[in-house]
Amino acid sequence: MSARDDGSPRPVETWLTDMDGVLVHEEVPIPGATEFIEALKESGLRFLVLTNNSIFTPRDLRARLLASGIDVPEEAIWTSALATAQFLADQRPHGSAYVVGEAGLTTALHDIGYVMTDRNPDYVVLGETRTYSFESITRAIRLIDDGARFIATNPDASGPSHAGKLPATGSVAALIRTATGRSPYFIGKPNPLMMRSALNRLEAHSETTVMIGDRMETDIISGLEAGLRTVLVTTGSTRPEDIEHFPYRATRVVDSIADLVEFVKAPSLSVDG
Template sequence: MTLPRPIETWLTDMDGVLVHEEDPIAGAAEFVEKLKSSGRPFLVLTNNSIFTPRDLRARLLRSGIDVPEDAIWTSALATAKFLDDQRPHGSAYVVGEAGLTTALHDIGYVMTDHDPDYVVLGETRTYSFEAITRAIRLVDDGARFIATNPDASGPSHQGKLPATGSVAALISTATGRRPYFIGKPNPLMMRSALNRLEAHSETTVMIGDRMDTDIISGLEAGLRTVLVTTGSTRREQIETFPYRPTKVVDSIADLIDLIDDTSL
């Protein structure tokens, strides 16, 4: 039996692993500080496309977690990387906020509602019926349909909010065209993160709180995976899935000592 290669790179989800909304999860700050002092490459991943990495860094700092801006990888950045690879210097009609529009501007894309190459749908707290209607008509006219992630809802202190997947379903129902989703559970999100770090899948671990996004995308990208039970998937639900994580722990605090151990 071939022994696994030592862990050199860490990827971790944000919501449900490091924070609950604005509230830090016990051990998260210590885990990030241990990663930084170890010198091991790492990225914090999120399907949230609303905010830029700078915004998310500020949000995490308010929670007492100091993550460098360049160590945050969003579905908006992964979407921009995909579009830059597929059709450099293209054009897009964007339904989304600063995290997505900034990422597309940074790769040289033009934002337009006149014959765009793509309709790109991201998350926003202010979905406009007018913007959705325009997106539907552009997709009908031949624009390729891309969405940052398939999450149907997002959390808030008041309860669930409709997210990208719900609005994508509305556009798909109206047009008969399904989008290509970039974010988790698409393993493309993991591969783009690995490429950013110039890391190898065999020496990387993914930490997440959801079996149906974090764990499956990590598994399909060839990574070792750790499920923490501080988020969406409860321990008793694990056996209902046809796949398993490499390891299950109660929280991120249980992984601090494993950073130096390099085995899993």
Template structure:
């Protein structure tokens, strides 16, 4: 067995790790500040495709977390990059918000309802029956089906909201066509993030709050992983999974001292 390589780069999930909705999780500003002070390369990742990086930067700043928009990587950006690599200059019918439509426009995609190459499903708080029906008919006519992420639900102050995965399941039930999901837990999103900051998997750590998306995608991409217990996965649920993170901590505040170290150790 070879020794782990020194940690040079960090990837971290956003919701459940740094913030709950727009409320900062204690230790998050200090963690980002420690990364910036140390000079470590890093990205903040999110499966949420609603907002552009500029929007997210503003939302995080209101919560007390200051970081450049270039340090934010969304499932919308990863989806746009994937489609640009698959079919440059293509066309798509999009169900989603500005985060997704802007990302697709920026890679040269045309948004259309007439014979698109792809139907691209993302997050929105205004899913419409008309839009879903149009997506179903376009897929039946031969459009390829892409979804930004498989999350079935998302958080709100009032409780859970149906998310991309739930609507994708509806469309799949109607068409018999499964989407290709680009966001976590697809390790493709992790690989695209690593490439964006010129990082190597063996010297990068992924921090997340979900075993079934953050930890497994980090694991499958070859990263060391840290699970924080401030989000979806609770301590008692960790052992139910057939895989484990490198380290489990109570919150992002416990990770701040590790930024100056090189090798997070397995808790055993």
């Protein structure tokens, strides 16, 4: 995994990085994040910032990151909502969907030509929102019972807030699954489809791409299954003492994103450990 057939390290031509826990905590920048993104832009290397959060559009996320001092171009942000829209466009072009979610998801679906409807939709698409309603969940359950296909943007069971943990897409998906007996198809991490869609967007190859994440069970496993080299930072969910509990390993483990700036500035350095 660490070298080409001739024994030399594989070059890194493309970087994918998770957002929360890698670049920011809520809206607080993680030291080194600004320098890492600036190094990527100066290098000319292709990159995407990935997030399972489907609430916000790339424009929204760019503004939020910029407020934290991190300047990521809008076109360099890839969300589970965008990946979901791409999947649906490939599977059933110009279809229809009943959507439980916010602007990040509805905008992505509108942009691929989908019709939002609660009458005989092709799909029920569940995303993240801070205002899940009993009425919308009930409608989703009844539409799935009537034959709509069940898609969810990501399986995250909870998300952070300043007040504490919030239920997220995975928790509500479990409720709907229990009521209908139908499991959703999750698009976001740890589904490697999220990584594949990001690679396709960049016209990049897995052999020369590195994925950076803070969660072994989502970022690292999805990168691994998509054939990428992976770097775990310990500024987020997976703590150093938990790493050995997983049956798979990241290519490299570092303290924070600050430790990776040198790898962008000096392409001859190998992330392969």
